[in-house]
Structures are given as structure tokens and as C-alpha cells.
Amino acid sequence: MTSEFDAPAKINLCLHVLGRRADGYHDLCMLMQKVSLADRISIALRDEPGVEVVCPGVPLAQGEQNIAGRAALAVLAAAGSNRGARIHVDKQIPVAAGLGGGSSDAATVLVGLNRMLGGPLSFDGLLGAGARLGADVPFFVYGRSAWAAGIGDHLRPAGPLPAVWYVLVNPGFAVSTAWVYGNLRLTSPVDVAKLPEFFDSPQDLAALLHNDLEQVTIGRYPQIAAIKEQLVALGALGALMSGSGPTVFGLFDDEALADAACATLKRRSQWRVFKVRPLEDFSPSSRPTC
Numbered sequence: 001m002t003s004e005f006d007a008p009a010k011i012n013l014c015l016h017v018l019g020r021r022a023d024g025y026h027d028l029c030m031l032m033q034k035v036s037l038a039d040r041i042s043i044a045l046r047d048e049p050g051v052e053v054v055c056p057g058v059p060l061a062q063g064e065q066n067i068a069g070r071a072a073l074a075v076l077a078a079a080g081s082n083r084g085a086r087i088h089v090d091k092q093i094p095v096a097a098g099l100g101g102g103s104s105d106a107a108t109v110l111v112g113l114n115r116m117l118g119g120p121l122s123f124d125g126l127l128g129a130g131a132r133l134g135a136d137v138p139f140f141v142y143g144r145s146a147w148a149a150g151i152g153d154h155l156r157p158a159g160p161l162p163a164v165w166y167v168l169v170n171p172g173f174a175v176s177t178a179w180v181y182g183n184l185r186l187t188s189p190v191d192v193a194k195l196p197e198f199f200d201s202p203q204d205l206a207a208l209l210h211n212d213l214e215q216v217t218i219g220r221y222p223q224i225a226a227i228k229e230q231l232v233a234l235g236a237l238g239a240l241m242s243g244s245g246p247t248v249f250g251l252f253d254d255e256a257l258a259d260a261a262c263a264t265l266k267r268r269s270q271w272r273v274f275k276v277r278p279l280e281d282f283s284p285s286s287r288p289t290c
């Protein structure tokens, strides 16, 4: 049997770094949301042990080097299964882009393969297995928009967020998350208690936009600041780099303006440009194909 799943991208509506931990990771406060740009993943169980991962057209590791392969091995081990899996990833999310594509692929394989094997892992077990794969993986297991604390793995639900359109602009080069955190200069941390919890309008949400990692990535790649300026000039209520970058999103309250901004940016540049909607409540859906 083969099952198919969507693995959506995320954006960080805010990302505050609160401090550096003894293990080198950073404590964060983030508001995270999934969006409608997604990789398409199919998972097939096979009788031989081991995991094969193929991502046609994208130079990503196969098998256990790929984070989706490590996720599959975790579920097979939890099930005590001697079987293996073949995972096909139709990569739509730009790689090393600040959009969490690898983390989403991993979470989707955790949840999807767990379901295919009769649920050896509980929801908490899936969150724990996700945290062992990467700091952002639990968010993608979680299902809905969330405030993330700790290294990104302590999650609580966000209140309803306004219906908006985002225009994602990816300038086409990769940025290493480890490099960005490694070059971060810590500033005095935000008072988390003062961050707003409720957003009645797109303008309220635009007022939240903030990313402490921009100083590092924009310092090295000033074109990211130029993308932000262009999005605002084209009618975005605000624009922000997502995660460690380099992708920027513009927040629009008007779909026609978002469409026009996409068309203009595609005409003007070689950037990858996507209009997406927020996914308010998303859990990987299974669609058996045979």
C-alpha cells in the first residue's frame, strides 16, 4: 500500500531569541504558522528492512542521511517491525530556505507511517520522536498554529489568526541555520509577557512581525532587505524574513494586491515567488492510492 501526504511549509510570524543555552542551542519565543506551499510525500511499506528516500530533481541525501528517512526508521523501530519503507518526496518547498521543509517532511513521515503501522507511537511519542530529529519537527507534528518556546519544541496553541494572504519570495540561495545561530550577537531579550496574544485584524498581526535572526542573514545577504522593501512598496502590510532565511514573506489583506505583487516580482526578478494561504488547523491527511 502507498499513502500520500502533504508536508506544508511554515513561516515564523515572530522569532525572539531569549538566550544561548549550555548545549549551544538557543531559547526562543516564536509564533509559527503553516502555509499552503507543500512537499508531496508518498510512503510505501516494503518487506525488506531499511529505508530508501528519493527526491527527484533535488540534490538531497537518500536513505538515512535524509531527515525523512531518519523519521521512518524511528517509527519502524517503535513498531518493532522488520519491514522497510520507500519514501518519495516531490520537493516543492525551497531547501535551506527558512521554511522548515525538511522538518515538515520528517513530521509527515512520523505521523503518516505511524498511522500506516497501526499507531505504535502516541501523540506524545510522536512529539518526542520529532524533537530528537530537529528543534522544529514537533511544531509540524502538532497540527495547528502555535507559540513555540524552549528550543522551539515547547508548544501551545495560538488563538485564531486573521485570514490573510502571504507572498513568499525566495532569492534562490541556501542559508545554513547552524551558521545563522552561530553568528548571532545576543541583544537584551524581549519581555515575552508583553507580546500580544490576540490579533483582531491583519494590521494587528503585521505589528507583531519581528525576527532576531535577520541581523545575521541580512548582514551577509543585503538583498533580503531589498526584497522586504519591494513587498511593502507593492502593498504588503509588513514583510519579514522567515526563520534563518533567506525566504521573505509579505503579509497582505487584499488578494488582488497579493496577486499583483507576485506578478510584478516574477517579472522583475529570478526569485521564486509563491502566493500562499495560512493553514489554520492542519494534520497530515492520508490518501491511500492503491
Ligand SMILES: C[C@@](CO)(OP(=O)(O)O)[C@H](O)COP(=O)(O)OP(=O)(O)OC[C@H]1O[C@@H](n2ccc(N)nc2=O)[C@H](O)[C@@H]1O
Pocket: 012, 015, 024, 025, 026, 027, 028, 030, 097, 098, 099, 100, 101, 103, 133, 134, 135, 136, 137, 150, 151, 152, 177, 178, 181, 242, 243, 244, 245
Ligand atoms: C530558525 C528556525 C526557526 O523556526 O527555523 P529554520 O530557519 O531552520 O527553518 C529553527 O529555530 C531551526 O530549527 P531546526 O532547523 O529544526 O534546527 P535543528 O536542526 O535542531 O538545529 C540546526 C542548528 O541550529 C541551531 N539551533 C537550532 C534551534 C535553536 N533553538 N537554537 C539553535 O541554536 C543548532 O545549534 C543547530 O546547529
Ligand SMILES: Nc1ncnc2c1ncn2[C@@H]1O[C@H](COP(=O)(O)OP(=O)(O)O)[C@@H](O)[C@H]1O
Pocket: 060, 061, 065, 066, 067, 068, 089, 094, 095, 096, 097, 098, 099, 100, 101, 102, 103, 105, 106, 175, 177, 243, 244, 245
Ligand atoms: N527531506 C529534506 N528536505 C530538505 N532538506 C533536507 C531534507 N533532508 C535533509 N535535508 C537537509 O536539511 C537542511 C535544512 O533544510 P530545510 O529543512 O529545507 O531548511 P530550513 O529549516 O532552513 O527551511 C538542508 O541543508 C538539507 O541538506
